[in-house]
Amino acid sequence: MTQHDENQHEPIAISERQLTQMTAHLEEAHQATLPVMHQAVAEWDDRLRSENTPDELAEMRAKFGRPSRRGFLIGAGATLGGLVLAACSSDDDSTSSGSSSSDTKASANSALATDLKIAALAAALENTAVATYQAGIDAATAGKLGTVPPAIVTFATTAQQQHKDHAAAWNAIITGAGKPAVDGIDITVNDGLVQPEFAKVTDVAGLAKLALALEDAAAATYLSVIPVVSDPGGVKTVATIQPVEMQHSAILNFVLGQYPVPNAFAKTDGARTLSDKIG
Amino acid sequence: MTIDERELAELTQRSRDVHADAMHEAREPLAEIVEVGREQRSRNELDPEVGRVFATKRNARLGKGLGLLGGVGIGAAILGLFERPAFASKASDIQMLQTAASIEVLAIAAYDAVLGLPFAGDLPAVVQTFVTTTKDQHAEHLQAFNAAATALGGAEQTMADPALAPVVEQAKPGLTGPGPVLDLAILLEDTAAQTYVANVGALEDENAKKVTASIMGVEAQHVSILLAVKALLDGGLVDQIALPPSDLGALPAAAGAVGFPNAFYPTELAAPADQGAVK
Numbered sequence: 001m002t003q004h005d006e007n008q009h010e011p012i013a014i015s016e017r018q019l020t021q022m023t024a025h026l027e028e029a030h031q032a033t034l035p036v037m038h039q040a041v042a043e044w045d046d047r048l049r050s051e052n053t054p055d056e057l058a059e060m061r062a063k064f065g066r067p068s069r070r071g072f073l074i075g076a077g078a079t080l081g082g083l084v085l086a087a088c089s090s091d092d093d094s095t096s097s098g099s100s101s102s103d104t105k106a107s108a109n110s111a112l113a114t115d116l117k118i119a120a121l122a123a124a125l126e127n128t129a130v131a132t133y134q135a136g137i138d139a140a141t142a143g144k145l146g147t148v149p150p151a152i153v154t155f156a157t158t159a160q161q162q163h164k165d166h167a168a169a170w171n172a173i174i175t176g177a178g179k180p181a182v183d184g185i186d187i188t189v190n191d192g193l194v195q196p197e198f199a200k201v202t203d204v205a206g207l208a209k210l211a212l213a214l215e216d217a218a219a220a221t222y223l224s225v226i227p228v229v230s231d232p233g234g235v236k237t238v239a240t241i242q243p244v245e246m247q248h249s250a251i252l253n254f255v256l257g258q259y260p261v262p263n264a265f266a267k268t269d270g271a272r273t274l275s276d277k278i279g
Numbered sequence: 280m281t282i283d284e285r286e287l288a289e290l291t292q293r294s295r296d297v298h299a300d301a302m303h304e305a306r307e308p309l310a311e312i313v314e315v316g317r318e319q320r321s322r323n324e325l326d327p328e329v330g331r332v333f334a335t336k337r338n339a340r341l342g343k344g345l346g347l348l349g350g351v352g353i354g355a356a357i358l359g360l361f362e363r364p365a366f367a368s369k370a371s372d373i374q375m376l377q378t379a380a381s382i383e384v385l386a387i388a389a390y391d392a393v394l395g396l397p398f399a400g401d402l403p404a405v406v407q408t409f410v411t412t413t414k415d416q417h418a419e420h421l422q423a424f425n426a427a428a429t430a431l432g433g434a435e436q437t438m439a440d441p442a443l444a445p446v447v448e449q450a451k452p453g454l455t456g457p458g459p460v461l462d463l464a465i466l467l468e469d470t471a472a473q474t475y476v477a478n479v480g481a482l483e484d485e486n487a488k489k490v491t492a493s494i495m496g497v498e499a500q501h502v503s504i505l506l507a508v509k510a511l512l513d514g515g516l517v518d519q520i521a522l523p524p525s526d527l528g529a530l531p532a533a534a535g536a537v538g539f540p541n542a543f544y545p546t547e548l549a550a551p552a553d554q555g556a557v558k
Contacts, residue, residue: 149527154535162542169543204527219496226492227485236480239492240543243472243499247539250500251507257523259408261500264416265423265493 111230116177117274118225119170119234122241123182124278125221126167128189129214133160135198136207146203152255159211159248166241173237188276189217205256212252217270219245224271242266368483373433374556375478376424376487379494380436381555382471383421385443389467390414392451393460402457403520406508413501420494427490433557440555443470461509465502470548472498477549495544503538510537 133156140148140156171181197210222242229235250260390410393399399407425435439447450463475495482488511519511534518525 147528149530150532151527151530151535154532156535158536158539162539165542223492223496226479227489232480235488239476239479239495240546242492243476243496243544244539244542246496246500247503250503251535251538254504254507255523255527259412259522260504261409261413261416261497264419264497266496267493 112177115229115231115234116174116179118229119173120179120182120278121186121221121272121274121276122225122238123167123170123174124184124186124276125189125214125218125272126163126170127183128185128194129163129211129218130160130167131185131190132194132198132210132214133157133163136201136211139201139207140204145201145207148204152204152208155251155255156211159215162244162248166244169237169241173234182278184279186272186276187279189214189272193217208252208255212249212256213270215245215248215252217272219249219266220268220271223266224268369431371552372482372484372487373428373431375482375491375552376428376431377433377436377557378440378550378552378555379471379475379478379491380421380424380428381438381440382443382467382474382550383417383424384437385439385447386417386467386471387414387421388439389447389463390417392447393454393464396454396460398456403517405520405522406457409504409508416497416501420497423490423494427484427487430486431484436555436557438555438557440550442550442554443467457512458509461505461512465505465509468498468501468505470550472496472502472544473546473548474550476544477546478552481552499544506540507534507538510534 136145137153137156137160139145140153167182175181193213194210197213201207201210219242222238222245226235226238226242229238246266253260253262390413393410394414399410402410425437429435447463447467450459453459454463472495475491475498479488479492479495482491508520511517511524511530514531514534516530519530524530
């Protein structure tokens with residue numbers, strides 16, 4: 001029934017852009033199932049509202065605005081200084097007595113700085129994945145990878161869109177804290193892995209191997225930072241993204257003929273660190 | 280690249296339907312699970328302190344709803360009613376780990392039951408390997424969760440999740456072919472993954488958090504492969520259920536994305552922290 005029959009219907013030329021548009025239905029479906037992300041960012045928003053005066057809140061909203069064209073980003077934008085909030089609230093949910101407020105704030109600022117660095121690394125890794133998939137799509141469109149099965153095209157465009165969503169989530173957090181969005185890539189990964197390996201790619205399998213390496217690195221990185229991220233909402237954000245990167249890995253392994261769930265426990269091998277160069 | 284437009288639209292629609300059906304199929308048993316959980320809670324005497332802590336964590340999620348409804352300060356005020364004693368946090372962590380263990384016990388039993396079905400030997404070889412390997416992986420997860428629970432002073436959980444077990448029992452008579460088996464496996468794996476994603480955001484103990492985080496993505500990978508296999512089965516492409524698929528070009532385009540329908544892993548099926556706790 002689903003067997004392709006080119007004699008029945010006239011094949012048409014279709015661009016990757018058109019294909020992406022057509023698979024936008026899938027995107028809509030997943031947009032409808034984003035409660036956790038909304039939840040995580042809304043938690044930050046709640047804390048923001050509970051721990052700032054209305055005037056402070058208004059000032060923040062005036063400063064950062066509500067950025068986005070996508071529903072998800074509207075929610076994420078509402079976090080405003082979510083991580084700033086984390087910095088102000090620290091680990092203790094109880095109301096501050098004020099007696100050691102400067103110590104608390106210094107400690108919280110340190111946690112905030114680390115959280116923001118992790119967010120920046122995550123955004124850069126996501127941007128690297130987006131750019132790599134785009135390079136693969138461009139190479140396929142240019143006929144440099146031989147015949148590209150439609151399912152592989154759908155995989156690449158969908159995974160790329162999800163990485164864009166992940167990057168947007170991290171950037172919403174970063175800009176919410178008053179920092180500029182991270183539009184660059186992880187240069188360390190790009191120079192050490194993507195560029196040399198992509199130069200060797202001549203077919204779909206080669207591209208899938210490179211994508212698998214990136215997905216594994218992303219999943220390992222997210223797993224490694226879970227104990228480090230201080231903001232509870234930040235932990236939730238990581239927790240909702242890490243399994244998705246692992247799902248990408250499973251499908252890539254399947255396509256490559258490798259067992260798709262090779263380990264009973266996710267690993268941190270190959271995790272990127274805060275020493276990576278971003279730009 | 281040329282693609283049959285009509286076929287693409289049809290396959291995209293089919294993919295949407297598969298996703299919608301999966302969600303629908305998941306929600307019905309979920310409603311039942313929730314009902315069973317309610318009944319249990321009405322019968323059992325939960326430790327009020329532990330229950331309060333769980334309510335705190337749940338409220339962290341629900342609080343955003345209150346906040347978003349315009350009740351600035353109301354959500355925070357309600358959340359403020361649930362100050363969290365340290366001992367209760369530990370107890371809540373133990374409950375979450377025991378609940379996770381109870382889901383693993385059930386998953387092992389379910390896969391065991393699948394291996395005993397009359398048609399098990401007729402399943403594609405890769406599916407048979409998947410069932411056996413996945414069962415073993417769940418056994419490792421069970422050990423890990425129980426080790427984490429006992430490290431915190433809790434008891435090992437060796438019983439199946441009391442809310443989910445009746446759902447499995449009820450499904451057993453209908454396991455007359457691969458389709459219903461896959462549906463049940465998807466439900467169990469997705470419930471496990473969503474529960475662990477939610478728990479990572481709620482656990483206090485670092486080791487418990489690490490253990491759970493290292494498992495959540497693996498369950499998500501199980502979901503991915505099961506979704507992909509089900510899509511191929513439903514599409515009459517049994518021959519493609521192999522490592523690697525015998526002809527990637529014969530796969531429908533939508534098959535490329537069916538294994539990872541969400542950019543952010545949801546938690547709507549997550550089991551309550553105390554659902555499988557040792558009583």
